Amino acid sequence: MKYVAYLILIANIIFNLWLNFPETKILADPNDNIFQFSLVNRTNWVWQNYGCPLSLSCLPNLIDHLVPNWAEGYPLPFYYSHIPQIAIVSSYNLIIKPLSSLFSSPITLYTYYNWSRYLLFTLFPIPVYLALRIVGLNPLLSSLGAFFASQFSTDGLYGIDPPSFLWRGYGLTSQLYGIFFLPLGLAFVYRALSRRGEAMLFEHAHGLESRPSRDEFGKCAKKSWLTSAAAIVFLTLTTAGHLGIGIIGILSTIPFIFLDLNLKNIILRAKKLLFVICCLFLVLAYWLIPILLNNQYHIVSFWDPIWKFNSYGVYEVVRQFLQGEIFDWKRGPIITILVMIGFFNIILNTSLFPFALLFIFWVFFYFGRTTWGGLIDLIPGMKDFHQHRFIVGVHIASLFLIPSGLDYIFRLVRQTLGKITNIIEIVSNLKNSPDGHRGIHDAVIPIKSGTASGQNIIFYILSIALVSILSYFTVKQTMDYASLNNRWIGEANTAYKYDEDNFQNLLSRLDSLPYSRLYAGRPGNWGKDFRLGSTQLYLLMGSYGYDISQFLPETWSPLSENEQNFDERVAEDYDLLNIKYIVTDKNHDFTVKAKLDNKYGPFELYTVPTTGWFDVVTAPQFVKSDKTNFINIVHLWHQSYPRRWKMHPLISVEKKPLIPQGMQKILEMKDEVSYSEGSGLKGAKDLTPSTKNIFSDYPFVFPESTPSGKIVSEKVERQTYTGTVEVPNNCRNCFAMFKMSYHPDWTVKLDGNVTGKYAVFPFYLAVPITSGTHTVEFTYQPNRLKIILMIGEIIILLTFICFRFYKKNKLS
Structure with a gap:
């Protein structure tokens, strides 16, 4: 059976490679992949401009750099997953590019990027197969489970189905980076927390009479340690690939604590799980801690529809499931039935019960804020999370149920076949009995002593026929979707070349x-x-x-x-x-x-003529807000006359903002449309606080005049923007404004000296400036805390490796 399982797995991979091969020939994407490759391309720009891989400035800038491509510039790698981009760029420059240069047609970065995501998508059955084997399923069921894992079908619900990743779909490559490793992460966590994962250590601690030998103890300790280490590695890779999928992965480990209801065992497993999660957090601390400390500069978009944040609620999720839309869109509910059978088959199975619990766990989460309201926000990170993405949790949990559903069907076929065979043989023996008074009990005797080889052959034939029928009707939708995708890729490439x-x-x-x-x-x-x-x-x-x-x-x-x-x-x-x-x-x-x-x-x-990257503006008033309440007041300012007279109010989303002297008006936004003056902010006039409305109580100061500043020159070098500005005499509250989104990691120099920076409407960087001619320099630099944490992690890792090496040599 092992070799049959390998044959199924290999055939599945070959089929995926063949079916989706046109994905490697894409010339331009119409979906999120265009965004993902832009990040790869920008990372490659960093590699080329910061002396990678040997320069000391290489790694800090790879993990934290400005992405000016969209939204007036933003340090996306500060918040967004960046390790996949670094992996692609480094492997390309160190391996693929040198090797391909030996041939007449060198491989471009975009081609390599397409191949990398193509292989991740088509090879997904491999980690699924390995995960199912790790949790204890046999090779045949694991290979069949891996096959059905590639056949999910939804009408674009952002799950692990092909519409999430292919050219005609959403192109969620970052999600693909995460889910590729997630099944392995969950399987190793399950094994680490189970009796099998703790091996003999657990069993000796719970009642074995004889003490284990030193060699046995050492082997079991090593096995347990390696299992935990594998769990940490794959969950870390999942989180590094996509932070949202990483959160789903971490939450998915909670049901594994309840392998049994023994309180002592639950506490032991909870401690071990906490150790795994802490190690994950330690490895990614250089990324996660700065995110938490600077989350106020990572906004929540009002352009995203509300269902993304709140998901669909009980009625809609149940409807989707019962109508097959979660697993079997545009076909019969084959995978849906397998999942349901698998769920009820293992719900009473003590060893695999946590996977049934995991499925229910994610179905409940998939209901989202629509059902749970603010209760779900008690979980860290849920307030800004797109909860419709919890379908990934539903899909991943179902991967461990499908093999159980198949196993139940196979056992049902065998049992039914055995009963039918028994009945046939009983009837046959009664008819052929020379003694008409022979009883049924005597007629059954030959069955018990006879061979079962014929019955096994029939069982295998029926099983193969059943799997073939299920596979045909499942794969048909996958092929229909891919065939249209492949045709459209060819048509798009032809149109692209026409005007290239x-x-x-x-x-x-x-x-x-x-x-x-x-x-x-x-x-x-x-x-x-x-x-x-x-x-x-x-x-x-x-x-x-x-x-x-x-x-x-x-x-x-x-x-x-x-x-x-x-x-x-x-x-x-x-x-x-x-x-x-x-x-x-x-x-x-x-x-x-x-x-x-x-x-x-x-x-x-x-x-179109502009002043360039810089301008001279006035900022006679200050606005305090949080990251969601400033949208409307900035919009109102954009339509106002003060804005045309280059009056740009200062703005801060910090809890305790620094307010410069000389502000004519200081406001604090209470919600999207309400504000107050004299609200106790440091620097504000002692006024009686009263809530006003930005549309009925005009919030802006009219400037005395439009500043007649001049931009003499400007220069851009890597991530440094330099300008020479002339500021007129008697310019009150004058600022040199840099037209790039504000972020704390910008360093500002005025006439060669480091100085403080502010944010001004619409949310640009600015520095206070006096009359005369000045040189201003704005440089984006990697976050210092991020660099310190990264160096600390490298030191800890090297120390750990040296310690393990020393301990191993000492024992030998």
Whole structure:
């Protein structure tokens, strides 16, 4: 049976590789993959510009750098998973690129990226198979379970099914990085917490009369340690691949504590699980701790629909399940039935019971805030979490139920076949009996003494036929989805190649112009139909490393919400966002200041005058808020006259903000539309606090005049932006504004000296400045705490390795 199982697994992988091979030939993505590759491309830029891999500045900048591509710049790796990007870029530059250069057609980074995600997707049955073997299932059931793991089908519910990852779907490559290792992480945690994982140590501690020998004890201790280490490694890889999937993975380990209801055992397993989770947190502490300390600069997007945060509720989830939409969209409920049978089959199985509990656990979580309300927010991280993604937990839990469902069906077939065979033989013996008075008991005797080989052959034939039928009707939907996906990839590639030369000429022209942001439409206007192949230009330009404004709204940068206030007809909006270039198919009533630069086939390039990356503004008032309450007041400011007169209020989302002297008005936002003055903030006037509304009680100060500052020159070098500014005489509350999203890790120098920085509306960086000519320099630098924690982790790891090596040599 082992070799049959291997044959099924290999056939499954070959089938996946063949079916999805066109994914390796994609020229441009129309989904989230365009975002993922942009991060890979930016990481490669860091590799090339910071002396990687030998420079001391390489690693700090790889794990924390500015991504200026969208939303007016944001240090995405500070918050977002970055280890997969580093792995792809480092392996490409150290291995793939040198080897491919030996051939006539070197492999590009984009091709390598496509191959990496293609292999992760098609090879997913391997970690599923290994996970099922680790928890104790036989090879045949494990290989069949791995086969069905690749056949899930939903109508885009963001699970582990093909629509989540393929070209015509969502392209959730970051989620793929996480779920590839998640089954192994859960399997090793289960084994580490079970009697099997603790091996003889657990059994000797619970009643064996003889003491284990020293060699036995050592072997069992080593086995237990390795199992725990494997659990830590794979859960860490899951979390590093996608933080949200990592949270799902950590929560998924909780049911494994309840392998039995013995309180002492539960406490022992809880301690061991806590050790695993603490080790995971220690390994990723350089990333997780800074996130927790700077979460106020990672906003929650109002552009995301509410169902993403709240999930669907009891009625909708139950409806989805009963109608087969969670596992079997557009086909009969084959996997749904297998999951249900598997659930009821193992719910009374003491060793595998936690997986049935895990499934119920995630179904309940999948109900989301729609059902549980604020109760679910008691779990750390849930307030900002997209709870509809809990379907991943439902899918992962079901992977351990499907083999049990198949096992029950096989046993039912064998039992039914045995009963039928018994009945046939009894009847046959009664008919052939020479003594008409022979009893039924005597007729059964030959059955007990006869051979069962014929019955086994029939059982195997029936089992193979049953699996073949289930597989056919399951795979058919997978093939239908993939075949249309493959056809569309070919059509998109053909359309892409048709205008590729014109597009490359456009990029060459942009490269020759001063570095600035560009605008290529947006999802809500002509931008949705302005494409190269099947990819909108506002998506595509970012993947080529250009700073694009009006990309699909993000959920990170404080400016990602309010950049959507941009009006392509208003010249001041181009200046505010430093949009100097428009890439379009024609003039869509742009500002009259937009001038046609050149045409490249269907592409037209316009230029718009701006002050560049810097401007001189006044900031006579201060606004305190949290990360959700400033959206409306910034929007109101964007439409106001003070904004056109370059009055940019200071803003802070810190709990105890630093308020400079001389503020004419200090506000504190109470919610999205309400504010108060004189609310006890340090520096505020002693006024009686009263709640006002930003729409009925005008919140802004009118400036005395528009500052007549001038930007003499500017320069961009790596992650440093330098400008020379002239500030007029008698300019009160003047600031030099840098048109990049504020983040604490920016370092600012004024005339060569490090100085303090502020955030000004819409959420840009700024530094107070006096009359005269000054040089300002803004540099993004990796977070210091992040670097300290990373160095500490490396030291701890090296110390641990040396200690283990020393201990091993001492014992030998």
